[in-house]
Amino acid sequence: MSTTEPQHGVSTGVLTAMYDAAKALQLYPIENEIVGRSLTELQSRVTEIFEREGGLAVWVAGNYMFVNDIQVRLDLADYAALSALREALRSHGIGRIEFLPRVRTDDWVAFLTGLTSATRPGIQPLEAFQARLSDAGVHRIVVGPSTALFSGGEDSDGIEAARRTYAYSVQVARETMNGLVLGKAVGAQRAERAVLRVVDQVLKDRSTMMGMLTLRDYDDHSLIHAVNVAILSVALGQHLGFGKQQLFELGFAALFHDIGKVLIPTSVLNKQAFLTDEEWRLVSQHPDFGLLIMFDMEGFEDPPYRAMLSIYEHHMGAHLNGYPRVIRRRRQGLFARIIAITEAYDAAISNHGRQFSPCSPDEAIRQLLHNDGNLYDGVLARAFTTMMGVYPVATVTILDTGELGVVVAPSSNPNALSRPLVRIVATREGKRIGDGPIRDLTEVDPATGHFVRSIARSANPQRYGINVSDFVA
Ligand SMILES: [Fe+2]
Ligand SMILES: [Fe+2]
Structure with a gap:
């Protein structure tokens, strides 16, 4: 017997339902049938999770999403929807969402329209989003900043x-x-x-x-x-x-x-x-x-x-x-x-x-x-x-930019096995960085359409005097 086996399906389901409803609200007026259907679907997914697990919390950390503390696997079918949702959350500075019992349709509408609307320059996006929710009388959806899982130092x-x-x-x-x-x-x-x-x-x-x-x-x-x-x-x-x-x-x-x-x-x-x-x-x-x-x-x-x-x-x-x-x-x-x-x-x-x-x-x-x-x-x-991944966690890599990096997580994109998340540990000039930034090797330069960084080859940590566990353990 297994109680957690369908967990992934349920988690992915609730996130894609959120995305679908947000998309519908963006495209159609609220009284449109498609909007109504997508909101009903979302409500039933959420109710299902509440019944199974007693609560619902969503986290974004780096490229990863978690539903009730379990990492959501992005498979190809849902990849586009889930990464769009993740980016929307990120753009508003949202790292954590807590849904309280009896979230109403009005709450969802306010939350999801907020999510798809643009952020205003010069205004702290998360504070603006929180203000927006409270103006709309939404108290059953609580948003907070990102956990520092991938932001270096605080993880x-x-x-x-x-x-x-x-x-x-x-x-x-x-x-x-x-x-x-x-x-x-x-x-x-x-x-x-x-x-x-x-x-x-x-x-x-x-x-x-x-x-x-x-x-x-x-x-x-x-x-x-x-x-x-x-x-x-x-x-x-x-x-x-x-x-x-x-x-x-x-x-x-x-x-x-x-x-x-x-x-x-x-x-x-x-x-x-x-x-x-x-x-x-x-x-x-x-x-x-x-x-x-x-x-x-x-x-x-x-x-x-x-x-x-x-x-x-x-x-x-x-x-x-x-x-x-x-x-x-x-x-x-x-x-x-x-x-x-x-x-x-x-x-x-x-x-x-x-x-x-x-x-x-x-x-x-x-x-x-x-x-x-x-x-x-x-x-x-x-x-x-x-x-x-082709380059597992802890692989020391030389990037085509000349930088040196240590792999900290595989890519969340199942199509990008050779493009993990890498912590930069030395600049192209060879200067060591203690707790360098984490870079996503799937990142594309919009100007050229090329990847910003790729792995040229892996390297022997001893040759570079690197103690890998300093960066990943
Ligand atoms: Fe053994
Ligand atoms: Fe053995």
Whole structure:
């Protein structure tokens, strides 16, 4: 059962209904039938949300919109309407709208006509809009300024929350692993709470959570790996439209996918040289060990069967040529196929595999895409790429303007995978900027019709002395 699955549809629905009504009011007199119909549609969408969720609040932050704290995905069908609505809100300086219960049609008319009317130069647009609403007697629609999510410097709230969630998850993973090593009974509740926090944080602001993958403040790379794979898996699950319950199960499986390694001596796990056959046999048993450990974890209402299965299957390979070996043909489960991809990505961008130096995020994406389909599920690998963008969050990029930037969020336009939001960290003259402005690479210069900035190539942060986590985590 999933209560949140249709959430995206409902959120998009209410926003497009707002746009349609605003458009109708702009084109036709108020008594026109089309206006009436669009307002009725809007009212019914709003009532639906009130009934489901008890309230309605819309936020705009950078290129993103949120309905009741959940980021609205812009898909191609709604992209034009939603980005027009976003721009209209922005032009009036509106970042937040709170709709109180029993919003009336008159309120909507005043609000929406205000939205489509031009702002007057020299007058603070948000104050003018607020005055306009109060003149019209509208008290059930309250507008406020933008949250500072993308305005640099003041965005610490979201980042702080993401950092706390990350730290909590690392701590819980550490306690669980230490407890298991000592043979103690380990309860599941704290771990479940950590996973729920990861799910909430990813749903709230995926890009900020992605930035946390660059944190290297923790000594134990197996903990970082566990938490990173949980974040990436939940994010991919969200991208695939999973409901909250499924995201929770997937996140739980991902956090503990390598838990079986606690039964393998660290001397073997950390060995720099090639493993002997005997050592390899031991390491390749970690999926079996993980499954057994899950049976022993206490405090579940029901054993987490789906997580257990995916822990067992995560190295099986999409074509079953991994381990454990299968005797009868079967299909590697969906969660295991997801975890196989996210854990390969995390391993590629991290220093974990001590034999190799880490890849840049965009290089890791390319490698995943060009896997011959033997190791990973090709459809899921492509979905992962669409979600991450060609240049994932934290990629250091050299722009065609000569500026240096760090990717902070993928483009909200699904057609612009190689045009993310980038924080400028050095000018074309090479001068470092501490907390530089965020630029949207889909921005077009109206004079020339060309993009203002494009990515020329990605760069190795070490070469430029950049600590990426300073900018995204
Ligand atoms: Fe593993
Ligand atoms: Fe792993």
